[in-house]
Amino acid sequence: MFKKILIANRGEVALRILRACRDLGIQTVAVHSTADAEAMHVRLADESVCIGSASAAKSYLNTQSILSAATITGADAIHPGFGFLSENASFAQMVEDHGFRFIGPSPHHIAMMGDKITAKTTAVALGLPIVPGSKEGVKDVETARTLAQEIGYPILIKASGGGGGRGMQGVLKEESLEECYHAARSEAQLAFGNPEVYIEKYLPHPRHIEVQIIADRFGNVATLGERDCSLQRRHQKVWEEAPSPVVDRATREALCGKAREAIKKLGYQGLGTLEFLYQDGEFYFIEMNTRLQVEHPITEFITGIDLVCEQIRVAAGELLSFTQQDTCLHGHAIECRINAESPLDFLPSPGKITSYHAPGGPGIRVDSALYVGAVVSPHYDSLAAKLIAHGRTRAECLARLNRALAEYVVDGIQTLLPFHRTLVQDTRIVAGDYNVKFLEEHAEELRKSTQIILNEGKSPS
Numbered sequence: 001m002f003k004k005i006l007i008a009n010r011g012e013v014a015l016r017i018l019r020a021c022r023d024l025g026i027q028t029v030a031v032h033s034t035a036d037a038e039a040m041h042v043r044l045a046d047e048s049v050c051i052g053s054a055s056a057a058k059s060y061l062n063t064q065s066i067l068s069a070a071t072i073t074g075a076d077a078i079h080p081g082f083g084f085l086s087e088n089a090s091f092a093q094m095v096e097d098h099g100f101r102f103i104g105p106s107p108h109h110i111a112m113m114g115d116k117i118t119a120k121t122t123a124v125a126l127g128l129p130i131v132p133g134s135k136e137g138v139k140d141v142e143t144a145r146t147l148a149q150e151i152g153y154p155i156l157i158k159a160s161g162g163g164g165g166r167g168m169q170g171v172l173k174e175e176s177l178e179e180c181y182h183a184a185r186s187e188a189q190l191a192f193g194n195p196e197v198y199i200e201k202y203l204p205h206p207r208h209i210e211v212q213i214i215a216d217r218f219g220n221v222a223t224l225g226e227r228d229c230s231l232q233r234r235h236q237k238v239w240e241e242a243p244s245p246v247v248d249r250a251t252r253e254a255l256c257g258k259a260r261e262a263i264k265k266l267g268y269q270g271l272g273t274l275e276f277l278y279q280d281g282e283f284y285f286i287e288m289n290t291r292l293q294v295e296h297p298i299t300e301f302i303t304g305i306d307l308v309c310e311q312i313r314v315a316a317g318e319l320l321s322f323t324q325q326d327t328c329l330h331g332h333a334i335e336c337r338i339n340a341e342s343p344l345d346f347l348p349s350p351g352k353i354t355s356y357h358a359p360g361g362p363g364i365r366v367d368s369a370l371y372v373g374a375v376v377s378p379h380y381d382s383l384a385a386k387l388i389a390h391g392r393t394r395a396e397c398l399a400r401l402n403r404a405l406a407e408y409v410v411d412g413i414q415t416l417l418p419f420h421r422t423l424v425q426d427t428r429i430v431a432g433d434y435n436v437k438f439l440e441e442h443a444e445e446l447r448k449s450t451q452i453i454l455n456e457g458k459s460p461s
């Protein structure tokens with residue numbers, strides 16, 4: 001097992017990894033930007049190294065500084081968390097070349113899944129169903145037009161190197177194709193440094209269902225059920241639940257069986273997530289994330305397995321500590337992403353936390369690096385906290401979530417807490433009746449309900 005791990009991240013995920021290290025008796029090194037000198041992950045780590053100025057490019061994405069920090073502190077492995085360098089194949093390779101273990105899959109698998117077209121081609125070879133679409137990058141408008149006619153409108157133009165819900169353009173009819181094609185390419189170039197785009201059939205009302213997998217180097221592969229991440233804003237997840245309210249046991253077993261077979265064939269090692277769209281009883285693979293996911297705590301709640309500890313164990317070359325037969329799913333879990341954003345218009349709301357009270361009690365977990373005096377910086381992602389609830393049934397889970405949302409106090413910045421208070425009381429969400437379009441289609445109505453909650457003064461944030 002590793003003796004010392006450098007955590008190449010910040011915020012709640014850095015803290016999450018630090019906690020797993022403590023549980024495993026591993027020393028921790030935090031790295032931080034000048035803006036994060038007082039951050040919780042820095043305060044709690046055994047050692048810390050400042051790796052650059054506030055801008056992420058100069059610190060959390062600064063590979064040379066991170067590798068130097070690992071060398072100076074004598075770390076034997078680097079955990080990238082999620083975001084930042086977690087899906088950067090050349091960083092993973094560099095880490096290994098410098099004699100450290102990268103806590104994640106091989107650079108080869110990261111690169112394969114990082115390019116969405118290669119990922120889809122690989123998925124087909126592994127026997128997974130995909131969304132109908134182009135088999136390679138679409139080089140010009142004419143090719144796009146021919147393909148779109150074959151597939152049938154509406155279509156979606158997506159960036160090959162995309163992520164985080166960015167770089168997607170829906171095209172309803174041929175007249176808008178040319179403009180959308182060029183817009184998608186320039187957005188892709190700007191956001192990902194790669195203008196390549198591809199085309200997919202646009203599914204009008206799918207759910208986003210993903211399967212958690214983990215594999216060790218001895219060929220043992222396990223799936224840990226599915227997560228339903230259909231409640232999204234601008235293709236970004238806001239609320240996730242496990243299991244999905246619409247997936248029954250037989251469907252789950254079939255999907256997870258296919259996922260295990262695919263991962264075995266691929267020879268993949270580590271933690272990963274296969275993402276699917278699910279519509280009219282059919283699953284369509286869209287991508288694979290080769291890292292820990294933001295929403296992993298809901299899987300931890302229903303399986304009782306610590307995914308980060310397990311990820312560290314398999315990276316250290318140990319056997320998976322459980323078998324597929326050992327796993328069973330208990331009850332229901334829901335995660336709310338408490339972003340530092342205005343709950344009405346979702347604009348970032350950085351600032352200093354002036355008062356803070358995290359909820360507790362049965363079935364509640366809060367993953368957050370917030371404390372009174374902490375500063376939510378405008379330089380980084382707006383995810384400030386995750387509130388996760390668990391219950392024996394979905395109804396019990398919702399009741400506990402409702403209770404915890406009412407207790408949670410974050411002052412000094414605006415957060416999505418009031419928005420989640422609206423969602424947890426929405427009868428359609430309570431009934432599990434929603435798809436990926438729900439938040440967009442009901443935006444105005446949800447905004448009004450959130451405004452009422454704010455006016456009632458129940459919500460200080």
Ligand code: ADP
Binds near residue numbers: 202436
């Ligand atoms: P990213 O990597 O940027 O997160 P994904 O391919 O994982 O992009 O898709 C994110 C979300 O975008 C999906 O959960 C879904 O809501 C929407 N989406 C993606 N592809 C399609 C599609 N073909 N039809 C309809 N919605 C889609």
